[in-house]
Amino acid sequence: MTTDAPTIESWLMGRVVAYGKVDAGTFDATTPLADLGLDSVYALTLCGDIEDEFELDVDPTIVWDYPTIGELAEGISERLAAA
């Protein structure tokens, strides 16, 4: 499984596009998740997807602590490395 931040970042961007709230190409890794239509419900969905993809249980507070895709990818990468 991939644990490097850039790969996780592009996977996250794919997920966000799949949720259908924003179009690909209209945002980048520094756009705040809140601006991507990711309310608390989608934050939990994203947590679930992270859990399925990386077998990593995460609290929804992870998207509070890492409020952009870039930061979130770094955060997941660090947790995977520590696991």
Added chain:
Amino acid sequence: MTMLDGRADAGISTAAAPDDLDELFGDPRHPGPFDYASIVADDDARRLSTTAESLLDEWEAAAEFVPVSLGGRWASTEDLVRRWRPIFRRDPALGLGYGVTSLMAALNVWVAGDEAQQREVAARLLRGERIAVGFHELDHGNDLLANEFTAQPDGEGGWVLTGVKQVINNVDRAESVLVMARTSPEPGARSHSLLLWHKDAATRLFVDTGRRVLTAGMRGCRIGVAEFRELPVPAGAVVGPTGTAAQTALTAFQVSRAVIPALAVATVDATLDLAVRYGRERALYGGAVLDLPHARALFAGALADLWLADALSAVVVRALHLAPAECLVLTAASKYLVPQLLQSAMQDLSVLFGSTFYARVAPYDIVEKFVRDLAVVPIGHAGSTACLLTILPNLPAWVRRSRRTTTTDPGLFRLGDPLDELDFGRLSLGAGSSDPLGAALTDPIVREGLDADTVEVLDRLAVELDRLRTEASEVSPSLLGADAPPEAFALAHRLTLLFAGGAWAGACAAAPPGSVLRDEVVRRAVLSRLEARLAGRIPPLGPDEVDHLVGIAGDLVDRDVRFTISEPAATPPVPLEEGDTR
């Protein structure tokens, strides 16, 4: 939580078992300083009993809310509930107005406060002070992140508080107020902070707390409005890091969402006791009310609902200690379903009381007050809808966990077994890692302790659970937010009922000899009500079940034993036989 030794300042011996409040208060049906008659009179006058408040001060009731490690008496949350229930058997408004509000405030400090703040709050509670919870703004309801009340930096490390908080219990008389304030204009969950204001630090009138809000239920509570006009508070007023109000409050809520429904159970317990006495003495159609089939069916249904509510709330209280990571969803389920069951029971009982209910005929006029007071419980700090909204977005995660959970910690169901002090750090804001109450429906250990008929019902509930998992896994996340359609809400509603089924099955399987939970007719009656609720309609229980339940109730009242199953019944002393020299 940090272990602290605050006992020295508190001057309270935790070793001494507190006296039973039931004894201290006396039987409320008989004339006394805190009897039903005086409670009704105080309620009419929109005040709390000063006698009862003095008794609670003497009994150091707030020590129950202070962890043992901070000098209080709170280790097992089940004990806290048991010791506070005598208040809710007499006057829920006293429970809320004397102390539960302070518990709700203090929880945030136990969750996120630093050592100095924890010591300070413990000392204040132990000397009888109150803390109000200044979270609510009427414009935003349970949508706390939309709150507008602000805390601005004063440039020297402190903060300046401005804004209005509404419908705040005790805000006028509390010595301290915990407020939730916006500390950043950014949207999102990191823009609010909790700040604790001790009124004795204010040098002039920065806050107007004088306006009272009159309510229909909990009338004796001093609920009011607080208007803050640039109140300065020091840097040390912030509880937890700046920006963590949502995280702290959502953690603290889990404890209050477990405790409050469990306390409210006691009010219905008291009403059932009154219903038996009324039903026996009130003559109608040439007999007693309790001889009429309709009245008996209403009573039996209410009793079955009370038992289910008691089992779910008690197991969830134990889960705070034994399955803390799962408590976000479990406590939301309890705070949603238990008040609903209790209100349904009260509704049925109010019909049984008939004209005595609506004309408020003494000595049963207290029932009308109980109905009004309990109506406030599902609104309170975590409304029924807000509880379902907590569950909804967690449904997909719950499905994954539920599918991989096969057994449950049997300790969850051993009601009354000792529990260690609560570890607030283990409560989480996610769905945890397992589904203990769903799993109880199929857990072999639970099934082993049950009769064949009950197991057959569990089989049907397990099929329901499976169906719910499938439906929940197919729902789009876009339907799980605050704008969720009724079909999505129905999924969360059904989940709470299945949790209740798991709690009931587990409690029955673990029940000690002599418990009503060992009675197969009782087990079946409660589960048939539960299955009916799952199907969306609640027919009366069968005549045999009704007779059986009414018979049990009469016997319990005769022996002066309460209906609740979650407290060890005070076993009446076995009468000495002749020649017995014990």
